[in-house]
Amino acid sequence: MPLIRLEQAGVTVPDTGRVILAPTSLTLTEHRVAVIGGNGSGKSTFARLLNGLVLPTTGRVLVDDLDVARHGAAVRRKVAFSFTDPSAQLVMPTCVEDVELSLRRTVRDRATRRAQAVDVLERFGLAGREDQSVHTLSGGQRQLLALAGVLATDPEVLVADEPTTLLDLRNTRSVGELLLGLPQQLVLVTHDLDLAVRCDRGIVVADGAVAFDGPAAAAVDSYVASVAR
Amino acid sequence: MSSPLGVYRPGTSVLHRLPVGAKLLGLVVACTAVVVTHGPPAALVALGCAVVLALVARIPLATTARSLRLLLVIALVGGAFQWWSSGASRALETLLDVVTLGLLGLCLTVTTASGDLIDAFVRWLEPFRRFGVDPDRVALTISLTISSLPETHALALETRDAARARGLRSARAYLTPFVIRVVARAHETGAALQARGIGD
Numbered sequence: 001m002p003l004i005r006l007e008q009a010g011v012t013v014p015d016t017g018r019v020i021l022a023p024t025s026l027t028l029t030e031h032r033v034a035v036i037g038g039n040g041s042g043k044s045t046f047a048r049l050l051n052g053l054v055l056p057t058t059g060r061v062l063v064d065d066l067d068v069a070r071h072g073a074a075v076r077r078k079v080a081f082s083f084t085d086p087s088a089q090l091v092m093p094t095c096v097e098d099v100e101l102s103l104r105r106t107v108r109d110r111a112t113r114r115a116q117a118v119d120v121l122e123r124f125g126l127a128g129r130e131d132q133s134v135h136t137l138s139g140g141q142r143q144l145l146a147l148a149g150v151l152a153t154d155p156e157v158l159v160a161d162e163p164t165t166l167l168d169l170r171n172t173r174s175v176g177e178l179l180l181g182l183p184q185q186l187v188l189v190t191h192d193l194d195l196a197v198r199c200d201r202g203i204v205v206a207d208g209a210v211a212f213d214g215p216a217a218a219a220v221d222s223y224v225a226s227v228a229r
Numbered sequence: 230m231s232s233p234l235g236v237y238r239p240g241t242s243v244l245h246r247l248p249v250g251a252k253l254l255g256l257v258v259a260c261t262a263v264v265v266t267h268g269p270p271a272a273l274v275a276l277g278c279a280v281v282l283a284l285v286a287r288i289p290l291a292t293t294a295r296s297l298r299l300l301l302v303i304a305l306v307g308g309a310f311q312w313w314s315s316g317a318s319r320a321l322e323t324l325l326d327v328v329t330l331g332l333l334g335l336c337l338t339v340t341t342a343s344g345d346l347i348d349a350f351v352r353w354l355e356p357f358r359r360f361g362v363d364p365d366r367v368a369l370t371i372s373l374t375i376s377s378l379p380e381t382h383a384l385a386l387e388t389r390d391a392a393r394a395r396g397l398r399s400a401r402a403y404l405t406p407f408v409i410r411v412v413a414r415a416h417e418t419g420a421a422l423q424a425r426g427i428g429d
Contacts, residue, residue: 051424053423053424072429073426073429076423076424076425076426076429077426080424080425081424081425083417083420083421083424085417087380088414088417088418088420088421089417089418089421089422089424089425091376091418091421091422092343092344092372092376093237093343093372093375093376094237094342096344097342097343097344100344101369101372101425101427102425104365105426105427110344110348114344131237131238131239131342135379149425150424150425153426
């Protein structure tokens with residue numbers, strides 16, 4: 001498992017000086033880390049710092065001693081990222097082609113690539129849907145496909161930004177089980193507190209800063225208490 | 230989900246089994262022929278050939294109708310203009326030609342997986358690598374363009390419904406959020422591609 005370290009990493013809007021995330025220092029070593037907090041609290045920015053989708057304006061973020069700002073491509077090969085809305089990240093017309101797109105760089109041979117992509121689809125409960133259009137999938141299936149696409153290359157870490165927010169109860173559970181059962185390190189940004197409480201560590205983000213960091217159950221309690229006040 | 234482009238349908242027809250290069254070359258030759266020949270009889274023959282090809286490829290009628298609907302509107306407007314400017318014979322020819330070209334294009338997209346199409350482009354562009362062309366990037370651009378059409382169409386319908394639901398009828402109430410959403414979606418897609426390490 002790679003070591004993700006934030007060293008006084010913060011994000012400020014250059015023109016207005018508005019602080020999106022105050023300088024934060026922490027190390028992520030747990031298998032499953034939940035990040036919870038209100039809308040607009042800075043959770044997503046925190047998540048995007050981890051693989052260089054957002055670069056810190058102060059301090060730095062290191063993945064296995066690789067500076068995210070300087071080695072973005074190498075970091076993103078280790079740290080995969082999934083978005084709330086799967087439609088934005090599915091770019092190919094059919095299921096198998098979208099997974100193949102992820103494999104394009106590592107598997108040059110077309111036949112092998114397809115076979116691997118079919119395997120991946122099967123692992124994510126999408127067997128038999130290889131040639132189905134991504135537009136005809138249900139929301140839950142679409143999120144599964146998006147996850148299949150980013151996990152096909154066997155990254156070491158998955159950062160998932162509210163992966164269940166758009167899903168119904170059944171799909172929330174199945175996607176949740178899948179995420180918590182992954183061998184990869186998981187950084188799970190979520191509003192689903194049932195899911196958050198099952199992680200090994202909980203980080204509460206409020207007003208652009210880490211408000212609580214500790215065991216997941218205590219983090220959830222702290223977040224719920226902060227809302228009740 | 231309606232899209233101006235036909236989505237690939239797996240099959241075993243002659244057109245499905247032909248290599249991509251042959252199909253694309255055929256498409257270019259056929260389209261050139263349609264454009265350079267003049268007069269309604271020639272246009273009618275071309276349309277007949279295109280219909281035969283569509284039958285060979287077993288494109289379902291519903292797919293054809295859905296895919297060509299938008300094109301037909303454009304063809305009718307173009308045809309009406311031609312009628313006014315150059316007469317009925319020219320107008321008929323334009324109308325038939327546009328439908329023929331659309332149908333021929335559909336024959337290619339329905340019988341060719343876009344992955345195969347992209348792989349073919351990558352192969353053909355390989356010699357240009359020394360001039361600074363990155364074949365994979367060109368291929369990705371093409372597939373993104375193709376997939377953005379149904380996406381944009383869906384956004385357009387959603388935005389229109391949202392404006393209607395609020396009883397807003399002005400074009401600005403519809404177009405402003407539509408344009409903003411299309412740009413926002415492009416940003417999201419860019420971030421997703423970057424996150425997947427595509428184009429690195």
